[in-house]
Amino acid sequence: MKHEAIKVDAATRASIWKNNLRDYGLLGSLLVIMALFEYLTGGVLLAPVNITNLILQNSYIVIMALGMLLIIVGGNIDLSVGSIVGFVGAIAATMMVDYKIPWLPVVGISLVLGGVIGAAQGYFVAYAKIPSFIVTLGGMLVFRGLTGNILLGQFVGPFPPDFQSISSGFIPDLVSAPLKAVFGNGLLFGPHFRWTSMLIGLIGAGLLIAAGIRRWRRDSAQTMETEPFALFAGKNAIFAILALGFSYLLASYRGLPNVLIIMGALTLLYMFVTQRMTIGRRIYALGGNRMAAQLSGIRTERLIFLTFANMGALAGLAGLIVAARLNSATPSAGNSFELDVIAACFIGGASASGGVGKVMGVVIGAFVMGVMNNGMSILGIGIYWQYVVKGLVLLAAVYVDVYQKNNG
Amino acid sequence: MTAILEMRGISKSFPGVKALRNVNLAVEAGEIHAICGENGAGKSTLMKVLSGVYPHGSYEGDIVYQGATRQFSDISDSEKLGIIIIHQELALVPLLSIAENIFLGHEPATFGVIDWDAAFSRTRELLAKVGLKESPNALITNLGVGKQQLVEIAKALAKKVKLLILDEPTASLNESDSAALLKLLLEFKQQGIASILISHKLNEFAGVADAITVMRDGTTVETIDISTGPISEARIIKSMVGREMSERYPPRRPQIGERLFEISNWRVEHPLHAGREVIKGVSLHVNRGEIVGIAGLMGSGRTELAMSVFGRAYGRQVTGRAFMQGREIDLSSIQHAVRNGLAYVTEDRKSLGLILGEDIKSNITLAHLSGVSRAGVIDERREAIVAEQYRTKLNIRSSGILQKTLNLSGGNQQKVVLSKWLFADPQVLILDEPTRGIDVGAKYEIYTIINELAASGKGVIVISSEMPELLGICDRLYVMNEGRLIDEMPAAQASAEKIMAAIMRQHGSQQ
Numbered sequence: 001m002k003h004e005a006i007k008v009d010a011a012t013r014a015s016i017w018k019n020n021l022r023d024y025g026l027l028g029s030l031l032v033i034m035a036l037f038e039y040l041t042g043g044v045l046l047a048p049v050n051i052t053n054l055i056l057q058n059s060y061i062v063i064m065a066l067g068m069l070l071i072i073v074g075g076n077i078d079l080s081v082g083s084i085v086g087f088v089g090a091i092a093a094t095m096m097v098d099y100k101i102p103w104l105p106v107v108g109i110s111l112v113l114g115g116v117i118g119a120a121q122g123y124f125v126a127y128a129k130i131p132s133f134i135v136t137l138g139g140m141l142v143f144r145g146l147t148g149n150i151l152l153g154q155f156v157g158p159f160p161p162d163f164q165s166i167s168s169g170f171i172p173d174l175v176s177a178p179l180k181a182v183f184g185n186g187l188l189f190g191p192h193f194r195w196t197s198m199l200i201g202l203i204g205a206g207l208l209i210a211a212g213i214r215r216w217r218r219d220s221a222q223t224m225e226t227e228p229f230a231l232f233a234g235k236n237a238i239f240a241i242l243a244l245g246f247s248y249l250l251a252s253y254r255g256l257p258n259v260l261i262i263m264g265a266l267t268l269l270y271m272f273v274t275q276r277m278t279i280g281r282r283i284y285a286l287g288g289n290r291m292a293a294q295l296s297g298i299r300t301e302r303l304i305f306l307t308f309a310n311m312g313a314l315a316g317l318a319g320l321i322v323a324a325r326l327n328s329a330t331p332s333a334g335n336s337f338e339l340d341v342i343a344a345c346f347i348g349g350a351s352a353s354g355g356v357g358k359v360m361g362v363v364i365g366a367f368v369m370g371v372m373n374n375g376m377s378i379l380g381i382g383i384y385w386q387y388v389v390k391g392l393v394l395l396a397a398v399y400v401d402v403y404q405k406n407n408g
Numbered sequence: 409m410t411a412i413l414e415m416r417g418i419s420k421s422f423p424g425v426k427a428l429r430n431v432n433l434a435v436e437a438g439e440i441h442a443i444c445g446e447n448g449a450g451k452s453t454l455m456k457v458l459s460g461v462y463p464h465g466s467y468e469g470d471i472v473y474q475g476a477t478r479q480f481s482d483i484s485d486s487e488k489l490g491i492i493i494i495h496q497e498l499a500l501v502p503l504l505s506i507a508e509n510i511f512l513g514h515e516p517a518t519f520g521v522i523d524w525d526a527a528f529s530r531t532r533e534l535l536a537k538v539g540l541k542e543s544p545n546a547l548i549t550n551l552g553v554g555k556q557q558l559v560e561i562a563k564a565l566a567k568k569v570k571l572l573i574l575d576e577p578t579a580s581l582n583e584s585d586s587a588a589l590l591k592l593l594l595e596f597k598q599q600g601i602a603s604i605l606i607s608h609k610l611n612e613f614a615g616v617a618d619a620i621t622v623m624r625d626g627t628t629v630e631t632i633d634i635s636t637g638p639i640s641e642a643r644i645i646k647s648m649v650g651r652e653m654s655e656r657y658p659p660r661r662p663q664i665g666e667r668l669f670e671i672s673n674w675r676v677e678h679p680l681h682a683g684r685e686v687i688k689g690v691s692l693h694v695n696r697g698e699i700v701g702i703a704g705l706m707g708s709g710r711t712e713l714a715m716s717v718f719g720r721a722y723g724r725q726v727t728g729r730a731f732m733q734g735r736e737i738d739l740s741s742i743q744h745a746v747r748n749g750l751a752y753v754t755e756d757r758k759s760l761g762l763i764l765g766e767d768i769k770s771n772i773t774l775a776h777l778s779g780v781s782r783a784g785v786i787d788e789r790r791e792a793i794v795a796e797q798y799r800t801k802l803n804i805r806s807s808g809i810l811q812k813t814l815n816l817s818g819g820n821q822q823k824v825v826l827s828k829w830l831f832a833d834p835q836v837l838i839l840d841e842p843t844r845g846i847d848v849g850a851k852y853e854i855y856t857i858i859n860e861l862a863a864s865g866k867g868v869i870v871i872s873s874e875m876p877e878l879l880g881i882c883d884r885l886y887v888m889n890e891g892r893l894i895d896e897m898p899a900a901q902a903s904a905e906k907i908m909a910a911i912m913r914q915h916g917s918q919q
Contacts, residue, residue, distance in 0.1 A: 218789070276785050276786050276788070277781075277784050277785055277786065278777040278778070278781050278784050278785075278786060279784060281770065281774075281777060281786060282774075282777070284763075284766065284770075285763050285766065285770070285774055288763035288764070288765045288766055289759070289760075289762065289763045289764065289765075291759060291760050292759070292760055292761055292762055292763055293763065293774070294721070294742065295718075295721060295742065295752065295754060295760055295761070296774045296775040296828065297719075297742045297743050297745075297746040297775050297832075298774070299743060355763070355765050355766075356765065
């Protein structure tokens with residue numbers, strides 16, 4: 001069209017601002033919610049011990065949301081993840097407690113088991129062409145039932161300490177001792193400050209900024225459209241401050257939790273897969289227009305199958321983390337987790353019709369849910385009112401999304 | 409004669425874009441008024457203003473209809489007064505019957521209980537009026553596009569239409585269905601129903617229209633009265649594009665080489681009805697540097713043939729042999745077809761060709777991601793360069809490679825789909841209706857691309873329902889009818905009459 005050619009620059013710049021507004025609007029909402037609860041709880045929310053708890057409580061939701069994002073982007077849904085968490089936890093507990101199998105092989109077997117369960121469901125969705133809602137609704141019932149049958153209403157535990165440390169452990173503090181030897185007790189932040197964790201936070205923030213600058217330079221050197229410098233600089237400054245702030249808080253308690261490292265590594269991996277790898281690109285194409293993707297030579301069935309197998313493996317990992325955290329397998333472990341995971345994806349900007357959604361959004365979405373859970377619990381708000389609030393927040397987030405799309 | 413409709417000084421803006429500038433349009437009572445113009449000239453926007461899709465207050469100017477100034481706030485306002493618009497993309501519910509579709513939204517009912525007898529008898533009357541011999545119970549999904557179009561018109565008649573607006577009604581119809589539709593419009597004219605006909609097919613409406621209004625860049629250029637005598641196509645085209653288009657087809661000097669691709673005894677069964685052959689033993693070939701056309705009526709099996717060849721994307725029990733440069737190749741999946749050098753550009757670019765929510769860049773590289781990646785990791789820089797190259801080379805009018813394909817005009821969308829397959833670097837391209845719904849200027853550009861492909865030694869197979877197009881760009885033509893190739897001729901010796909005669913001859917021999 002003629003008029004498009006004329007409006008090039010202004011339109012492009014406007015659309016970049018708008019896209020960014022959506023992305024950072026979500027981050028802004030999270031910060032506002034955190035500030036609100038920090039105020040309401042009288043400073044408890046951001047207390048080092050609570051931040052640590054918050055991460056421990058939400059890690060498995062975030063981990064599963066990464067897999068759920070790929071499923072939803074591909075145009076499907078998985079309702080069975082909560083049951084898989086319970087089932088894999090039960091199997092792992094039985095192997096460790098009843099059969100005395102060492103924890104490391106149990107971890108491997110559990111991940112494979114989760115993957116196989118996901119693959120089985122993926123087979124019915126991708127190749128037998130049964131709607132994913134139905135297949136995974138069935139899976140949800142089957143695996144919840146099997147969990148109950150295995151555990152027979154009992155709690156199975158406790159587990160070896162090494163296994164527990166997956167969830168309740170923290171990274172070892174290697175640098176504080178030498179630092180203390182040099183500076184003595186006059187060391188900054190007191191004698192119990194975990195300097196290793198702080199240093200990792202520092203390095204992380206540095207890498208984040210370096211990567212951002214490299215990318216921005218490269219994009220602006222080419223014909224690629226870039227975001228305005230003010231936005232870019234402000235954004236990176238905020239990220240760096242956040243990273244440093246949280247490492248400080250965590251370091252002043254017990255340091256970085258092991259699950260945070262697992263979660264962080266997986267988040268980076270899935271960001272890379274969705275943004276830079278051909279398989280990620282193809283999943284987005286599949287969800288955007290399945291027929292067009294197929295006619296472009298993409299094996300859509302295999303892709304759907306893989307997204308489910310991947311989801312299963314991540315649910316298996318979550319099952320281990322949950323079991324390790326509770327130090328026992330219980331029949332109700334993972335109950336209704338699927339709802340938190342799916343809600344995290346939609347709050348994070350994924351589209352129910354497929355083809356749209358970002359890893360960063362989903363992680364933030366999961367923490368929006370997590371902070372609300374945590375904050376309301378501290379305030380002593382009843383569990384049923386918590387459901388009401390979370391439901392309304394989910395609806396509001398998606399409403400804003402849809403409204404922006406229709407009126408943008 | 410008095411004007412049934414006058415649109416005076418209509419202007420309409422979208423954020424940052426002036427879509428209509430001071431448009432004036434007058435339609436006389438009982439006339440057929442054609443509106444033509446390139447894509448993006450503002451025809452559809454104008455009709456949306458008229459029908460109330462864009463409510464009063466969102467535009468400037470006046471709409472005077474049946475002697476009074478009207479302020480429509482939505483479509484139902486304009487429909488109440490008999491202004492009915494039939495869109496290019498038909499708005500029928502596929503799994504409901506004809507009768508249900510015709511009365512959808514205004515069912516003959518008392519207290520919500522539908523009077524089916526009344527609905528059926530009324531439907532029968534309406535179907536008789538539009539000349540459609542189908543049961544009111546027939547499901548829309550089982551009808552061809554031509555018949556669906558007639559159902560839409562019957563639906564308009566049910567609403568007591570006084571001004572019928574047809575947006576590209578013949579774009580997806582074959583020649584005989586188009587002719588029937590235009591004849592229907594003439595009958596309506598006798599009954600005093602005025603029509604506005606938006607069309608790209610100049611030769612068509614010239615036969616039936618009383619007046620032609622030409623639009624360009626959001627404004628009306630001129631209205632030509634042709635009730636008194638015919639007018640030359642060249643004259644209208646000049647008015648549309650604002651310049652003289654001496655040639656509809658770019659010049660070409662074919663250099664035809666050895667045999668490149670061949671299928672023999674290709675047979676395909678219907679995907680749902682086992683045992684029903686849709687393609688009945690087709691053999692064809694294309695040489696290097698050659699443009700081969702497949703002519704035929706809608707429903708003759710051309711798309712089905714193309715899609716079944718392209719990795720069995722259509723049908724079941726596909727049998728037959730395929731050869732590329734004399735070597736037998738495996739076309740059992742789309743991946744195999746692509747790997748063996750085939751590409752298929754679909755006739756339905758919106759639902760089968762593009763990921764509309766994605767940008768130009770991702771669409772262009774989608775079929776050949778390995779060309780911009782290493783070990784499964786996309787080199788974003790190379791991808792951007794590749795996309796920019798095609799955007800420039802094919803003159804894809806857009807704000808940049810990051811623009812979503814959803815917001816492109818039809819011609820530019822088609823260029824994106826073409827880019828996708830050009831980047832995959834196939835040996836043979838099958839182009840299915842490559843210029844459907846595309847304006848004259850963009851058509852010329854697409855023909856030029858096709859010529860360049862042939863010149864670079866590729867083989868091109870073009871499927872088109874527009875015979876002048878096939879005659880204009882092809883070297884050799886196949887004629888297809890009812891799943892068989894019934895004739896083959898060099899384009900130089902072909903004519904529209906000769907092709908139709910071949911089809912008719914076969915129909916005759918079967919009866």
